[in-house]
Amino acid sequence: QETNNLGYWESTTRSISQMEDVMTEPSEFGINQAFTDFWESMEDVIDNPKDTAARQVMAAKGKALAESFNYMDTQLKLIQGNIGNEINVSTEKVNSILKQIAAINKQILEVEPNGHVPNDLYDARDLLVDELNEYIPVSISMVKSGGLASEVAEGSMKITFKPFDGADDITLVEGKSYANLATVDVNNTAIDGDVDDLATNSFSEFQKINVSALGAPPADALANVANTIEYSQLEPGKGKLLALVDAYGHSGGQGIYPEMLQKLDTLVAQFVDAFNGQHMAGFDLDGNQGVEFFTGTTARDIKVNNDILSDPKKVAASSAAGEEGNNSNIRELSELFSKTNAGLQNGTFQTYYKSLVGELGVKGQEAIRNEHNSGTLHLQIANSRASMSSVSLDEEMTNMITFQQAYNANARMITVVDETLDKIINGMGRVGL
Numbered sequence: 001q002e003t004n005n006l007g008y009w010e011s012t013t014r015s016i017s018q019m020e021d022v023m024t025e026p027s028e029f030g031i032n033q034a035f036t037d038f039w040e041s042m043e044d045v046i047d048n049p050k051d052t053a054a055r056q057v058m059a060a061k062g063k064a065l066a067e068s069f070n071y072m073d074t075q076l077k078l079i080q081g082n083i084g085n086e087i088n089v090s091t092e093k094v095n096s097i098l099k100q101i102a103a104i105n106k107q108i109l110e111v112e113p114n115g116h117v118p119n120d121l122y123d124a125r126d127l128l129v130d131e132l133n134e135y136i137p138v139s140i141s142m143v144k145s146g147g148l149a150s151e152v153a154e155g156s157m158k159i160t161f162k163p164f165d166g167a168d169d170i171t172l173v174e175g176k177s178y179a180n181l182a183t184v185d186v187n188n189t190a191i192d193g194d195v196d197d198l199a200t201n202s203f204s205e206f207q208k209i210n211v212s213a214l215g216a217p218p219a220d221a222l223a224n225v226a227n228t229i230e231y232s233q234l235e236p237g238k239g240k241l242l243a244l245v246d247a248y249g250h251s252g253g254q255g256i257y258p259e260m261l262q263k264l265d266t267l268v269a270q271f272v273d274a275f276n277g278q279h280m281a282g283f284d285l286d287g288n289q290g291v292e293f294f295t296g297t298t299a300r301d302i303k304v305n306n307d308i309l310s311d312p313k314k315v316a317a318s319s320a321a322g323e324e325g326n327n328s329n330i331r332e333l334s335e336l337f338s339k340t341n342a343g344l345q346n347g348t349f350q351t352y353y354k355s356l357v358g359e360l361g362v363k364g365q366e367a368i369r370n371e372h373n374s375g376t377l378h379l380q381i382a383n384s385r386a387s388m389s390s391v392s393l394d395e396e397m398t399n400m401i402t403f404q405q406a407y408n409a410n411a412r413m414i415t416v417v418d419e420t421l422d423k424i425i426n427g428m429g430r431v432g433l
Helices: 002-022 031-047 052-114 119-135 195-200 240-248 256-279 306-310 328-338 349-389 393-426
Strands: 139-143 156-161 170-174 181-185 206-212 225-230
Touching (some): 002 052, 002 119, 002 240, 031 328, 031 349, 052 119, 052 181, 052 240, 119 156
Antiparallel strands (some): 139 156, 206 225
16 A cells, blocks of 8 residues: 555656746746746836837747747646656556566466475565556455465465445456556547647547456457446555556546646636737837737747737837827736736736746645655555565574584584594503403
């Protein structure tokens, strides 16, 4: 059980740490600073509404803000894709462990009925079970081999997965037969974290784990499905595989990375809508109605309008046509940064983003704390088990000294007897002869 917990929190800590590396705050180059730089560039336009250079700087800072969102979206999705690949690799690792346990069962079933007790095989199998529990929680039971098996013979091991919702147990290994697992998405295809999904702004989320019939070849893990394990059947906080799924995404956009990406998209959508609405209400230096300042509605596709980048005079600073020195509209745009937004939990653009970073920090601290606690308990339990079943170097050294002294005492006794017999036989004679 502690191996389950440790596997989950180790993987979760790593996933959150990777996200923190991308969303490093406070930073001179993060989104929060990009918001501040963009706002300050608008202040320069307020002071000099006729200055084309100030408008050009504003357009450039807006582009930098948009690119910050683009970069963060791309990097988070690349990491999400890597986690998808790791789900696939971890599933194959589980299959490899199940296959190895079944192979050891086969060897045990061949030798135990002849009276042999293969302790080395038992130890190797126990290590594999420990490793398996890092990925998924399983239960074990022993099945006697029969024949002339010794009373202390363990027999073959049966491994089952117990669904968290109380459904019937799913057998993964029985005797020399084993199942193959396949972690699949909503399209019933193996999760691979394909980066091509970046173009569609989403990944196919985890749906279930297909379990093949016992003894089915690996290629039939998708086609020859005997059982399925749904997300709700995976016990919360147990195993590395579940931690990867919780990071990658499942059940309608839930998960560490999908939720963060969705919140970034919400921030961008609210910001673009509010900013464009106010900008289009103003007029540019040529007296024309303002156009959209930003295009796109997500962190992936937000950009500054190319018309504004090529002609900064199109920045709509004025609230009336033909008034070059009018800065009323740019003031309204500047004040958007201090206004609360109902779509952002009644926060401003920057406070909402800060809350995302703060929430991520809290999750990271929780994961690190739980990983430490699980690691401590795991070590204590491992030491307790080792005290019963492992070899103690101190105890073996004590025994060695005991045996050495006993050997020396026996050798001395034999020497005394040998000397005594020599004296009696060769050194003593009858009187007078």
